[in-house]
Amino acid sequence: MTSITRVPSVVAHDEIDLFAMMQSIWKQKKLIAARALLLRFIAGAYAFLATPxxxxxxxxxxxxxxxxxxxxxxxxxxxxxxxxxxxxxxxxxxxxxxxxxxxxxxxxxxxxxxxxxxxxxxxxxxxxxxxxxxxxxxxxxxxxxxxxxxxxxxxxxxxxxxxxxxxxxxxxxxxxxxxxx
Missing domain, CATH: 3.30.1890.10 (FepE-like)
Incomplete structure (x- = not known):
């Protein structure tokens, strides 16, 4: 016998789930902080080493x-x-x-x-x-x-x-x- 399973339909929403987006960012907080510190270090080194x-x-x-x-x-x-x-x-x-x-x-x-x-x-x-x-x-x-x-x-x-x-x-x-x- 064949069984028919219903595939859930995907509904396109025009809304952005801010809560889910913030959760995603919060999970990556260490990676974001590490990149920010690296960029600060590079910018500081350039500011002190570049000839005005x-x-x-x-x-x-x-x-x-x-x-x-x-x-x-x-x-x-x-x-x-x-x-x-x-x-x-x-x-x-x-x-x-x-x-x-x-x-x-x-x-x-x-x-x-x-x-x-x-x-x-x-x-x-x-x-x-x-x-x-x-x-x-x-x-x-x-x-x-x-x-x-x-x-x-x-x-x-x-x-x-x-x-x-x-x-x-x-x-x-x-x-x-x-x-x-």
Missing amino acids: VYEMSTLLRTAALNDLDALNRTEVYSLPPGKALVRVGAALDSYDTRLSYFRANPKLFEAFGKAGQSPEQVFDEFNRDSLKLVQPDPKKADLLSAYIGLQMRYPKGVEGDEILILLVLCWLRRPVLLWFF
Whole structure:
């Protein structure tokens, strides 16, 4: 004779049994605590062993029109403030400008080098990873928001503020006419 057994039907519930879930978590409490302690240890080790990285930035804004009057009155060269800012930004973004500054100030860049690196490799790494030119959105090109920014990231032990300020001052102290010809 055949027997017919009834298979219990599985009813899908849209509810979550929070009590069962908490019981499941409570059963695994030692494993969860061990993982949390391990992650705390790893995070603490990283915080104490990682070299801190600092960031310095500076902004150059357009010169007032009366600051360029002496140049414009000579009628040798007419220079609007926005154009002056763009040219200074182009000079600061120039590979040659940065390389000549790097070569003129080797003591400032000693901490960037690693054992066995040539000065050219140190400069390439510095130029690629540490120094960045920031410009405003070209879609919002009004005189009130015109600026050129320089950002520099540097590790602990490097005089990053001195490097960045001297780079800007080095190029701003040059005679104005030399920048633009």
